[in-house]
Amino acid sequence: xxxxxxxxxxxxxxxxxxxxxxxxxxxxxxxxxxxxxxxxxxxxxxxxxxxxxxxxxxxxxxxxxxxxxxxxxxxxxxxxxxxxxxxxxxxxxxxxxxxxxxxxxxxxxxxxxxxxxxxxxxxxxxxxxxxxxxxxxxxxxxxxxxxxxxxxxxxxxxxxxxxxxxxxxxxxxxxxxxxxxxxxxxxxxxxxxxxxxxxxxxxxxxxxxxxxxxxxxxxxxxxxxxxxxxxxxxxxxxxxxxxxxxxxxxxxxxxxxxxxxxxxxxxxxxxxxxxxxxxxxxxxxxxxxxxxxxxxxxxxxxxxxxxxxxxxxxxxxxxxxxxxxxxxxxxxxxxxx
Ligand code: SF4
Numbered sequence: 001x002x003x004x005x006x007x008x009x010x011x012x013x014x015x016x017x018x019x020x021x022x023x024x025x026x027x028x029x030x031x032x033x034x035x036x037x038x039x040x041x042x043x044x045x046x047x048x049x050x051x052x053x054x055x056x057x058x059x060x061x062x063x064x065x066x067x068x069x070x071x072x073x074x075x076x077x078x079x080x081x082x083x084x085x086x087x088x089x090x091x092x093x094x095x096x097x098x099x100x101x102x103x104x105x106x107x108x109x110x111x112x113x114x115x116x117x118x119x120x121x122x123x124x125x126x127x128x129x130x131x132x133x134x135x136x137x138x139x140x141x142x143x144x145x146x147x148x149x150x151x152x153x154x155x156x157x158x159x160x161x162x163x164x165x166x167x168x169x170x171x172x173x174x175x176x177x178x179x180x181x182x183x184x185x186x187x188x189x190x191x192x193x194x195x196x197x198x199x200x201x202x203x204x205x206x207x208x209x210x211x212x213x214x215x216x217x218x219x220x221x222x223x224x225x226x227x228x229x230x231x232x233x234x235x236x237x238x239x240x241x242x243x244x245x246x247x248x249x250x251x252x253x254x255x256x257x258x259x260x261x262x263x264x265x266x267x268x269x270x271x272x273x274x275x276x277x278x279x280x281x282x283x284x285x286x287x288x289x290x291x292x293x294x295x296x297x298x299x300x301x302x303x304x305x306x307x308x309x310x311x312x313x314x315x316x317x318x319x320x321x322x323x324x325x326x327x328x329x330x331x332x333x334x335x336x337x
Contacts, residue, residue: 002061002111004098005076008069008084009091011057012111015044015119015177019127019191021164023047025056027123027189028083029068039164039173048116057114121185122177126193127163132220132272134243141191141218165198174202178209185214187239194223200231207231214239222255222270253300257293257320264324285310291327 008026016024021039035052047053059066065073072082085095091111094101102108110117130137133144139157140146149156164170177183186206193199206215215232216239232238254270261268271280277294284292285308294306294315305323308315318326 001099002102003063004095004102005073006060006063006065007093007098007102007111008060008072008088009093009107009111010084010087011053011060012117013107013120014087015047015122017122017124017164017173019125019163021167023053025053025068026083027125028071040167040169044119044173044176045116048118054114054116061112061114118180118182119177120182121187122183123187123189124165126165126188126190126196126199128157128191129195130190130192130220131195131222131269132192132243134220134272137243141189143191163196163198165196165202170198170202171205174205175209178206183210183213185216186210187215188217190218192220192223193217194219194228200227203228203231207234212236216240219243222258250295250297250300254295257295257305260320261324264328266324266327281308293323 010026014026016026017039018024023037023039023042023044035050037047037050037052056066056068069084072084075082076085088095091105091107092101093105102111105111128139128141128143128146130142130144133142133148137145139149146157164173177186188199188202203215206213211234213235214237215235218241220243221240251272254272258268258270271284277296281292281294288310290310292308294308296306299305299317302317304317304319306315306317307323
């Protein structure tokens with residue numbers, strides 16, 4: 001009988017790929033642990049049959065705590081339900097009735113077997129690149145927070161922007177996992193997956209070959225468009241883990257403005273962090289951002305934007321179209337003025 005404090009079903013049915021393409025045991029473990037197995041040069045089958053994965057599964061049937069799983073143990077020590085316990089519960093294995101529920105679980109034999117099977121789920125990491133810095137987020141999921149942590153000298157995520165999604169082998173890997181008839185779900189983690197140019201290609205590929213499965217992803221919904229909606233509607237079910245920070249009536253107006261600026265070719269970034277407005281203006285001014293527009297309830301009601309230019313303490317309130325016309329004329333090449 002496995003140990004109720006150690007056993008975890010995750011690496012038995014869930015495949016994980018880190019942002020750089022390394023195969024891993026699960027999404028809780030932030031350090032890439034695929035022992036050199038990577039979607040850029042290996043197949044998913046090679047990872048499943050690897051000695052390293054089998055050994056890890058074997059250890060999860062033993063009595064010794066595993067160092068990669070520290071986060072789960074710490075959460076449990078503090079009285080929280082860990083990912084390990086949560087996922088075991090999905091197989092009807094209860095911490096309080098572990099022995100009985102494990103033995104009666106319909107997947108018991110599969111869990112005791114460490115030989116390669118196929119994964120029913122794949123969790124694919126799209127890196128931490130994100131266009132927002134929401135208050136509940138962290139450097140592993142937001143490049144903006146990572147930048148702030150680095151500026152403040154705080155320990156932070158060590159992520160490169162070389163994503164597996166952008167590698168030529170990504171297409172073969174996605175084909176391989178879709179060819180597996182046992183597949184039930186593909187989940188894309190981030191960052192904000194929708195800002196990755198290859199997200200749409202992968203979504204299209206999965207939706208065309210496996211409309212029978214469930215597709216899920218995390219998102220702040222600022223980049224959702226009709227192509228994405230068209231691909232998503234093909235799936236049997238779709239789950240979007242939405243950042244609620246973007247669901248606010250002023251934020252709706254901010255996103256409308258962003259879309260308008262994007263359409264007019266004006267490079268822009270939005271900052272909806274839960275900080276005082278004066279703090280944000282000071283920070284962006286110190287970073288020499290040439291134009292800051294401030295949007296609150298009043299601007300939303302009047303359909304205007306409050307604009308500040310670098311080096312000036314004054315702000316002017318303009319209608320959006322007027323602001324865009326002003327910025328466009330300021331950006332003309334000298335011989336076009
Ligand atoms: S015990 Fe926790 S960290 Fe370890 S594989 Fe399971 S879910 Fe992941």
